[in-house]
Amino acid sequence: MAKLREPEEVSMDTQIQHMLTVARSRGIETAFDRADQTSARCPFGSAGLCCRSCLEGPCRIVPNGSGPRRGVCGADADTLVARSLLNTMIQGASGHAEHGREVAAALLKTAEGKAPYVIRDVGKLMQVAKGLNLEMEGKSINEVAKAVALAALEDFQKHEGVMNWIEYRGHHKSREIWDKLGITPVNAHLEIAKAVTRNAMGGDADPLNLLLGSVTMGLVDGYSGLHLSSDLQDILFGTPKAVKFNYSLGVLDEKQINIAVHGHIPLLSEKIVEWAQILERKALTVGAEGINIVGVCCTGNELLMRQGVHAASSFSSQELVIVTGALEAMVVDIQCIMPGIQQVAECYHTEIITTMPHVKIAGATHVNFEPEYADDAAREIVERAIRNFAKRDPAKVVIPGGSVEAHAGFSVEQICEVTAKINADKPLQPLIDAIKNGAIRGVAAVIGCTNPREPQDIGNVTVARELLKNNVLIVTTGCAAHSLAKFGLMNEGGLEACGDSLKALLRQLGQHAGLSALPPALHMGSCVDNSRPLDLLSAIADELDVPISSLPAVGSCPETHSPKALTIGTYFMAHGVDVHVGVDPQVSGSNLVTRTLTGSREDKGITMDGLFGGKLIVEIDPVKAAAVLLERIDIKRRTLGI
Ligand code: MSK
The missing domain is CATH 3.40.50.2030 (Rossmann fold)
Known part of the structure; x- marks a missing residue:
């Protein structure tokens, strides 16, 4: 059995140190412990020298040069490492591109009156429409929003030219370099599919060309993921302005129903904040003083930036939010969600609620999110949390005191x-x-x-x-x-x-x-x-x-x-x-x-x-x-x- 690090070695945050001690004393395993238990890491994978691209393998090349120098197909260390890096890039770019596409689809449904959102930042909508060179004359707000959403979705469909968001946001001096190298993306899905293909056995075997493929993934991530998502989320939920919030596990409130929102896309969590306010009085009927929404990871960042919702935890300590024993529900959307939260939740009354059809966890509750039915999903989630309050075991509640403004x-x-x-x-x-x-x-x-x-x-x-x-x-x-x-x-x-x-x-x-x-x-x-x-x-x-x-x-x-x-x-x-x-x-x-x-x-x-x-x-x-x-x-x- 691997030796576990002391809590002081795991985090410089004393609240996290304390809660890790509580978890261990209760026999609950967290990511910090699993990191210690799996600390013997594969030297081939760590160097990017393990290839699992086909059934001839896995082929592994010894990092120091002794032993075989190529895989069965003849790919050498440079090709293996460049492919392995590109694989990582494909994962990163796909995650952010999918984030952008989800938000674009929600904006389209909003513009068509099919989803219960409103355009909160009309000024930003007009600025983006202008940047995309869209015709705005005589158009209503929803018509402009529809045109912007369609331009965004085109960045996942077009077969020639350059992604609209690169035309709009890309700096012209950087563009010159990308165009000259032939790496400017046409559409996110096309580039991701191409990257998967070039990385397959029998595909691209030129390490420098593969590295340029990684740069294209960086651009796909940046423009169909980052820029597109920020722009459209600002249009839907407002462009962030200076706001105050509090940070730390201490933002959980023993007297309230606590709901953690976790992941990345704010489409449902924005609605959960809304429904927590609507259903506040119902919380009083079960003996709670209110409903307290707290953020984890980037869904947390989205909500604190626009609404000042308090933040409880970053990625590595997400399971410890549950160990407080005061969490009625953890609602997750996409990315950075540890499957381990379910095992921890089973030691408490906390309900893990997945919300995206392609991101589920065995044993968790699933409340499906579709933009059209966002209110129904948010209401159901808040009501579930209210019901769970009665199942809380006060003897298990440990909330570290204090938080930082x-x-x-x-x-x-x-x-x-x-x-x-x-x-x-x-x-x-x-x-x-x-x-x-x-x-x-x-x-x-x-x-x-x-x-x-x-x-x-x-x-x-x-x-x-x-x-x-x-x-x-x-x-x-x-x-x-x-x-x-x-x-x-x-x-x-x-x-x-x-x-x-x-x-x-x-x-x-x-x-x-x-x-x-x-x-x-x-x-x-x-x-x-x-x-x-x-x-x-x-x-x-x-x-x-x-x-x-x-x-x-x-x-x-x-x-x-x-x-x-x-x-x-x-x-x-x-x-x-x-x-x-x-x-x-x-x-x-x-x-x-x-x-x-x-x-x-x-x-x-x-x-x-x-x-x-x-x-x-x-x-x-x-x-x-x-x-x-x-x-x-x-x-x-x-x-x-x-
Ligand atoms: S949530 S990608 S751990 S920043 Fe965006 Fe945090 Fe990194 Fe996930």
């Missing part, structure tokens, strides 16, 4: 609304001036996950703190944002982490946002909202008439576990932004692949940096990683002549 809702629109109070004609100018005069040394997007194999929050918080003290402005999304919120980097107290010039700027900007200071880490949203940092960089690049690759901007993903984080990172690199990962990306079995991804433009051979102006930085130590990111920021500053 945080500010979120920093869409590009919200940031520009603040900076426009300094320069109404050119809202980006205050940021550009600050970058030019060094008050902001650079901008870093600290994004991605928490990973049960890694000590929770340490990587995310350390990278952010190291950069902040060097006056790097942090924008954040996903579960990394959960880490930064928990450790005080989204409230005024977090200013102590900043260098002097950044601190002064955040205080100045805060006055224009009705706050004493902007938080050091600007929460831009969920995983799909990684579109927002790119939109911000794209607008700054336009203003300066330079490519995005010239800007002193970097991405960092210190604790990732998800293929989606690798495709998001690739999408950033395809725009010329350097990206750090703090977890082994499993490509070490090929020198060629590793050099192409991580090499500099001055190196011999083809590199991502040479092609796009951004490269992959693999560094497990967060302090060293921040130092490398600062070096890269300074190189870009010098290139820009500032």
Whole structure:
């Protein structure tokens, strides 16, 4: 039996440490324990050198070069590793593309009056329609919304040309590079199908060509997934504005009916919030004081960005929300949902409710979600949670005390609304001036996950703190944002982490946002909202008439576990932004692949940096990683002549 890590080694969050101790004392296994039990990892798979593409295999190549050098078909280590990476990218891109398609289908049904949603942000609808060059003259709001939805769905259907969202959102200087390389996507489904085909046995066996296929997956992810989802969700649910929320397991309330919403797509969870309000009085009839919705992972981020719904947990500790014994239902949609939640829930009265027909868990309740019947599903879920309250065992309830106040809702629109109070004609100018005069040394997007194999929050918080003290402005999304919120980097107290010039700027900007200071880490949203940092960089690049690759901007993903984080990172690199990962990306079995991804433009051979102006930085130590990111920021500053 593998030795389990001590709770202090698992997370820097004392509430998580406490709840892990509670789980273990009750004989409940969580992802942290399973990570220890499976710590002996396959050296072939870890290096990307295990091929399961056909029934001749699995073929494995020994990482150090001894033993067979090729699989049965003749594929060598470089091809195996490049294929294995592309496989990961296909998973990431498919997940986000499917997110975008679901939201587009819901918008279409809304526009046709078939789904119970309303267009909450008409201004954003018109802006997107204009960006897509759609005819708006004389059209009603629903007619424009229908045209936008159809343009979005076309990005999963068209057979020639370029994806509409790339035409609309893609930066023209990046486009030139992608077009020249022939990697600009036509439609998401077509590109995903092509990638699966090229990766099959007997398909593409040129490692560099396979790597370009991975970049195409990054673009599919970025445009049919991230940009398309953020735009359409803003239209349906409103563009985020500054909002306050609380973070930690302590947001569960013993006196209320607690419902956790978990996953990524906010279509149903928005309705659950609505129905929790409608059915509030029914909760009183079972002895509860109300209904408390809490967020997990990115569905949590979506709700906190627009409604200030409190957040309970990031990815790696999702099972511990159930261990509190105070959760009546955990409602899940898609992605990042551990099957392990069902085993934990069986030790309590918590009902796990799956909602998508293609994402079910054995033993869980399924309440099917279709946009047309969103109200019915949301009502049924809230009513189930109300009924479950009576089954709660008070003796099992352990909710750690306290939570951290945080500010979120920093869409590009919200940031520009603040900076426009300094320069109404050119809202980006205050940021550009600050970058030019060094008050902001650079901008870093600290994004991605928490990973049960890694000590929770340490990587995310350390990278952010190291950069902040060097006056790097942090924008954040996903579960990394959960880490930064928990450790005080989204409230005024977090200013102590900043260098002097950044601190002064955040205080100045805060006055224009009705706050004493902007938080050091600007929460831009969920995983799909990684579109927002790119939109911000794209607008700054336009203003300066330079490519995005010239800007002193970097991405960092210190604790990732998800293929989606690798495709998001690739999408950033395809725009010329350097990206750090703090977890082994499993490509070490090929020198060629590793050099192409991580090499500099001055190196011999083809590199991502040479092609796009951004490269992959693999560094497990967060302090060293921040130092490398600062070096890269300074190189870009010098290139820009500032
Ligand atoms: S939920 S992909 S663990 S950020 Fe978006 Fe968190 Fe990573 Fe899932």
